[in-house]
Amino acid sequence: MNILVCVSPVPDTTTKITFADNNTKFNTNGVQFIINPYDELALTRALEITEAQGGEVTVITVGTAGTEPIIRKALAIGAHNAIRVNLDPVDAMQVAKAIQVAVADKSFDLILTGRESIDHNGGLVAGLLAELMGMNLINVVTKIDVDGTTVTAVRDIDGGRETVSCELPAVLSAQKDLCEPRIPNMRGIMQARTKPLQVVEYSESATGTSVSSFELPPAKEGVKLIDAANAGELIDLLRTEKKLI
Numbered sequence: 302m303n304i305l306v307c308v309s310p311v312p313d314t315t316t317k318i319t320f321a322d323n324n325t326k327f328n329t330n331g332v333q334f335i336i337n338p339y340d341e342l343a344l345t346r347a348l349e350i351t352e353a354q355g356g357e358v359t360v361i362t363v364g365t366a367g368t369e370p371i372i373r374k375a376l377a378i379g380a381h382n383a384i385r386v387n388l389d390p391v392d393a394m395q396v397a398k399a400i401q402v403a404v405a406d407k408s409f410d411l412i413l414t415g416r417e418s419i420d421h422n423g424g425l426v427a428g429l430l431a432e433l434m435g436m437n438l439i440n441v442v443t444k445i446d447v448d449g450t451t452v453t454a455v456r457d458i459d460g461g462r463e464t465v466s467c468e469l470p471a472v473l474s475a476q477k478d479l480c481e482p483r484i485p486n487m488r489g490i491m492q493a494r495t496k497p498l499q500v501v502e503y504s505e506s507a508t509g510t511s512v513s514s515f516e517l518p519p520a521k522e523g524v525k526l527i528d529a530a531n532a533g534e535l536i537d538l539l540r541t542e543k544k545l546i
């Protein structure tokens with residue numbers, strides 16, 4: 302069972318987001334990048350499956366050399382080898398195409414992604430990749446089991462769950478609750494230094510979309526504290542100011 306896990310570098314959740322170039326670019330100065338949290342789940346589940354059934358886990362990141370600490374972290378968590386496509390991606394289609402080209406000479410039974418990147422939140426790469434690779438797709442899954450050439454996944458739906466199966470090879474995207482993410486231990490960190498990291502060039506330009514501008518949400522108003530004895534004032538504010546009742 303060979304599994305490819307797509308790992309997106311995203312800003313640490315404590316990052317103070319600012320923009321550059323007339324609000325058309327995310328300002329990466331001083332930003333600490335981490336593995337997209339959904340991708341950590343995908344990686345952990347991939348490791349669990351290969352530990353039970355044999356095989357290898359390869360991680361792939363489309364990103365510049367600055368993303369290598371993240372790739373090494375994925376290797377420290379347990380991935381067997383890694384590919385970095387040397388490109389600063391501008392949209393999901395470019396990411397999906399770059400991954401398709403980079404793994405064209407390899408064979409994977411399963412490709413796992415996160416349900417979305419927590420920076421651009423597109424939720425597009427899994428679907429685009431499945432189409433480009435001619436593979437089945439099960440999106441946003443909370444459970445993955447592989448039995449022979451069949452993968453079965455559980456998806457949360459409004460008010461319930463559905464269980465979906467398809468034949469391998471397939472692309473699945475990980476949703477929270479898939480598993481408990483693993484953290485690297487000292488042995489893993491040491492081993493990660495010598496695990497293979499292949500760098501692949503990809504030069505096709507982006508595919509049509511471009512960001513006209515980014516903007517931040519309006520600053521939050523300060524908290525208004527109301528004395529517990531003064532319920533009337535609270536009701537009045539909820540009615541007249543917030544128009545909630």
Ligand SMILES: Cc1cc2nc3c(=O)[nH]c(=O)nc-3n(C[C@H](O)[C@H](O)[C@H](O)COP(=O)(O)OP(=O)(O)OC[C@H]3O[C@@H](n4cnc5c(N)ncnc54)[C@H](O)[C@@H]3O)c2cc1C
Nearest residue numbers: 307309363391392393414415417418421422423424425426
């Ligand atoms: C400095 C910087 C600036 C960027 N500027 C832009 C921009 O202006 N507009 C824009 O759309 N994108 C930009 N990107 C790229 C962006 O981070 C995403 O990689 C890409 O746009 C896909 O985003 P998405 O939200 O559609 O992915 P989703 O479809 O939400 O991601 C789902 C899953 O796809 C996989 N995936 C996503 N991206 C990658 C990746 N790079 N490598 C490997 N797997 C991946 C992961 O498994 C992820 O969990 C920028 C990246 C960087 C580092």
